[in-house]
Amino acid sequence: MFSTTLSSGASLRPLEPWRAEEFAAHLDRAREHIRPWVGPSFVTVDVAGARATLGLYAERAARDGAGIYGIWAEGVLVGGVMFVEFSPATGVFEIGCWLEPDGEGHGHITSAVRELLAYAFDERGMHRAEWRCRSDNHRSSAVARRLGMTLEGVLREAWPVGDVFYDKQVWSLLASEWRVASAAQVRDHHDRHEHAG
Numbered sequence: 001m002f003s004t005t006l007s008s009g010a011s012l013r014p015l016e017p018w019r020a021e022e023f024a025a026h027l028d029r030a031r032e033h034i035r036p037w038v039g040p041s042f043v044t045v046d047v048a049g050a051r052a053t054l055g056l057y058a059e060r061a062a063r064d065g066a067g068i069y070g071i072w073a074e075g076v077l078v079g080g081v082m083f084v085e086f087s088p089a090t091g092v093f094e095i096g097c098w099l100e101p102d103g104e105g106h107g108h109i110t111s112a113v114r115e116l117l118a119y120a121f122d123e124r125g126m127h128r129a130e131w132r133c134r135s136d137n138h139r140s141s142a143v144a145r146r147l148g149m150t151l152e153g154v155l156r157e158a159w160p161v162g163d164v165f166y167d168k169q170v171w172s173l174l175a176s177e178w179r180v181a182s183a184a185q186v187r188d189h190h191d192r193h194e195h196a197g
């Protein structure tokens with residue numbers, strides 16, 4: 001139900017509070033892998049913590065239409081994408097993501113983030129997407145680059161982990177750039193089918 005098939009073959013669905021047990025089991029597989037790179041409140045340790053995270057996103061989804069979405073590969077929840085911020089008043093939103101180790105390297109995130117960009121820009125008329133990551137998070141910045149985002153700058157020592165302060169990159173994509181990129185993608189798709197046909 002309410003599922004989108006990603007170009008990677010995985011499924012993208014809303015990650016709702018009733019899935020807390022499944023989300024907690026997934027976090028058991030993902031926790032140490034994601035801990036250095038995501039906000040500490042996301043790295044919960046039990047079902048109650050997992051339910052609290054999903055509850056928070058459900059409240060925000062009811063308020064402004066943002067949300068958190070899981071990625072299932074062959075029936076297993078392997079990660080997801082979310083609107084970390086979503087402000088219809090300013091047109092600005094921020095996308096975040098995570099995967100357990102087995103979920104990496106298949107293109108799930110790049111494809112899932114495209115779905116969120118399409119929803120935010122095309123359906124909601126949003127104006128500016130942001131992507132924030134630790135400057136040494138090369139896999140994360142590779143996703144932003146792959147999606148055609150621009151690296152706007154580095155917030156120096158803005159990402160504390162324990163007693164170390166890491167630099168934080170800010171990437172963005174504007175609605176006008178999204179329209180150009182998605183038109184090019186449609187052309188590409190069309191050309192490939194013409195040649196195959």
Ligand SMILES: CC(C)(COP(=O)(O)OP(=O)(O)OC[C@H]1O[C@@H](n2cnc3c(N)ncnc32)[C@H](O)[C@@H]1OP(=O)(O)O)[C@@H](O)C(=O)NCCC(=O)NCCS
Binds near residue numbers: 008034134137139140
């Ligand atoms: C950041 C993170 C989600 C990126 O995962 P990822 O697997 O690199 O990203 P994608 O799912 O888009 O997959 C891209 C990879 O799949 C490969 N791939 C295969 N098929 C692909 C396709 N159809 N499209 C795009 N990429 C594809 C790419 O080549 C790339 O692999 P490579 O970097 O080894 O070349 C993951 O590393 C992670 O969870 N890290 C820890 C948590 C984290 O950092 N979260 C983000 C906080 S800002």
